[in-house]
Amino acid sequence: MYVKTTARKTKSGTVRYLHLAHNEWDPVAGRSVPKILYGFGRADQLDRVAVKRLVGSLARLLDPADALAATAGSELVFCESRPLGGTFVLDALWRRLGIDTVLRGLDAKPRRGRPRDTAATERVLFGLVANRALAASSKLAAADWINHDVHIDGLPQTSDDACYRAMDWLHDVREQLEIGVFRQVANLLNLEVDLLFFDTTSTYFELDDPDEPVTRDEHGHPVPDQDGKEGKEGNVGFRTYGKSKDSRDDLPQIVIGMAVTREGIPVRVWCWPGNTADSKLIRQVKDDMRDWTLSKIVWVADRGFSSEANRRYLRQGEHAYIIGEKLRSDSVEIKAALSRQGRYTEIAENMRIKEVKVSESERFVICHNPDAAGRDAHIRAQLIAQLEELIADSDRLPVMKRGELRGRISTKPGLNRYLRVTPGGLLRVDKAKIKTEANLDGKYLLRCSDPHLPAADIARGYKQLLEVERGWRDMKQIIDLRPVYHRLEERIRAHVVLCWLALLLIRVVETTTGDTWHHVRRHLDRLHAGTFTGPTGVFRQRTELSKPQRDLLARLDIPAPKQIIELATASR
Incomplete structure (x- = not known):
């Protein structure tokens, strides 16, 4: 059975007709001749909808x-069949933000004698960024993922070597890329960059020994062709021991910083050796952002950056800061701020504020959260009950045993805070300390150098620092920032840049759709x-x-x- 076409000449030209036919044997003619079963009419007036219904009806008689x-x-x-939705959306945003244009327009000098095709490299870098956002894995696994598990426009396949070459080039053009992407994103998304939030985290490496020390400049970058001597200030390996924020002090680490806008969009990342103190970092960050020709910026940071030297440095130029302060400090200013009388002003259902001015250049804002105050009181009551149980019969113990008990309690900061030792060596609950701590329930203290920023905006601005913490959480849980398996410092830094670009695309999706990336990705996959x-x-x-x-x-x-x-x- 087949479709047969016949033609008829008319005054206006040749008209073709379509028929459903099959061949039958003609014994007289001794050959097969077509037999018309159904006429579809003129070919130029074919009812294609009716034909589609007919084909569908016949197809139901067969298996799929x-x-x-x-x-x-x-x-x-x-x-x-390969997933398409996730890479399609990320690629569309990648192009809309102009990241592909920025990358293809960067300086493409060959590295180590290898020719560089920026168009092909841009596609490989997008594949690596998409891998961080959709199925985070090592570079070796990422190449296999691109080749077999996903469809990426313009990148049918790649190789491990291509991925590593792309990362090496990314490290070389990182600074140009960061400022280019920031300008594109700031203009297209109309970002408000008057408040920039800065925070740090650490990520560890599963290796036995830290890197050999090398000579570094003031920003922590290695000085080429110079070997560092261990012990000399500034000479340290990139992966080295430090105070881990991942509770992995047993493994070498690096420190990573990130600046985020009030919308939660990450605009830049930094990397430092693992033993770099937080108090030194924000000065470099301010210097780096100064070259971006931004208008006045109010830096928002937590208590780790509240040293006097950092505050003085951040006040230079047209910049200001909002910094969290430690409530339990010996600072005269902080004690004066906390002791100042005054009424609280309610600015939200769970936040009250009180402004205190103790100097001409700085203001303090005391924030109080009634819900948090209730939680603090409950936790303190549990700690005191546990402490009372531990020291209940301590008066009967020998001096040696009582000293051992005192030593065990000293290893538990929550309990040790409320312990008092009498002149005779007896253990008691410190009631004066309990009263002092009760006055701090649900409170946190902010210091601001901007004389015109309303107190309510200061409190709300600091609360938005949670966006940075959410960024670190997503970096580690979704984008799989840790642990890092790269060995070379330049590739570790490139890996962090890839994670930043993935987080940037994820945040754009979330802020635009109002939905979480986890939920969006599930539908797109x-x-x-x-x-x-x-x-x-x-x-x-x-x-x-x-x-x-x-x-x-x-x-x-x-x-x-x-x-x-x-x-x-x-x-x-």
């Missing part, structure tokens, strides 16, 4: 595989690209869009991917 073979050709083979091969070539077709997928693309203002993603004819 036979129906596909019958309608698309007997040699058509379905080869594979269900959009696949299927690959079919046949005698005439290969074509890739996407699956139909679901309603959640259409809604996500609409909120992101991204056009839906084409139905036929790729069509390649077979070579002859």
Whole structure:
């Protein structure tokens, strides 16, 4: 059975007609002759909807595989299906933010004698960034993921060596990339950069010994062709021991800093050797951001950056700061601020503030959270009950045993805070300390150098520092910042830049859609690209869009991917 075409000449020209026919044997003629079963009418007036219904009705008589073979050709083979949605959306945002343009326009000097194709390198770097956001893995696994597990436009396959060469080049152009991406993102997203939040974290390495010390400049970068001597100030290996924020003091680490806008968009990252103190970092950060020709910036940082030297440095120029202060400090200013009488002003359901001015250049804002105060009181009551139980019969103990008990309690800061030792060596609960601590329940203290910023904005601005903490959490849990398996310092730094770019794209998706990346990614991963091969070539077709997928693309203002993603004819 087949479709037969006949032609008839008319005054206006030749008209073609379509018929459904099959061949029958004619014993008289001794050959097969066509027999018309159904006439479709003129070819130029064909009712294609009716034909589609007819084909669908006939296809229901067959199993799906036979129906596909019958309608698309007997040699058509379905080869594979790869997730498309996640990489498609990330790539669209990557291009919208102009990151591809920035990368392709950077200085492309060859490294170690290798020629550099910036267009191809840009695609490899996007593949590595997409891997961090969708299925974080090592560079070796990332190359396999790109080749076999996902569809990326313009990157059908890559190699391990290509990934490492791209990372080496990324390290060389990192500073140009950071400022280029910031300008693109700030303009396109209309970011407010009057408040920049800065915080640090650490990430560890699973190795036995730290790196050999090298000579470093004031910003922690190695000085080329110079070997450092251990013990000399500034000479240290990149991966070295320090105070870990991951509770892994037994492993070498590096320190990573990040600046984030009030919308939660990360604008820059930094890396330092693992033993670098927080108090030294923000000065370099301020110097680096000074070259970005920004307007006045109010730096927001936590208590680790509150030293007098840091505050004096941040006040230089047109910049100001909001910095958290330690409540339990011996500072005269802090004690004066906490003891000042005055009424609290409620600015939110769970926040009250009181402003105190103790000098001409700085203001203090005391913030009080009633809910947090209740939690603090409950925790303190539990600690005191535990302490009372431990020292209940301590008066009867020998002096030696009582000293041992005192030593054990001293290793527990929460209990030791409320312990008092009498002149006779007896252990008691310190009631005066309990009263002092009760006055601090639910409070935190902020110091600000901006004389015009309203107190309520100071409190709200510091509270937004949680965006940085959320960024670190996502960096470690989603993008898999730790542990790092790279050995060379330049590739470790490039790895951190890849994580920053992945977090940037994720934050743009979240702020635009109002949904979490975990939820968005789950819907996008269900959009696949299927690959079919046949005698005439290969074509890739996407699956139909679901309603959640259409809604996500609409909120992101991204056009839906084409139905036929790729069509390649077979070579002859």
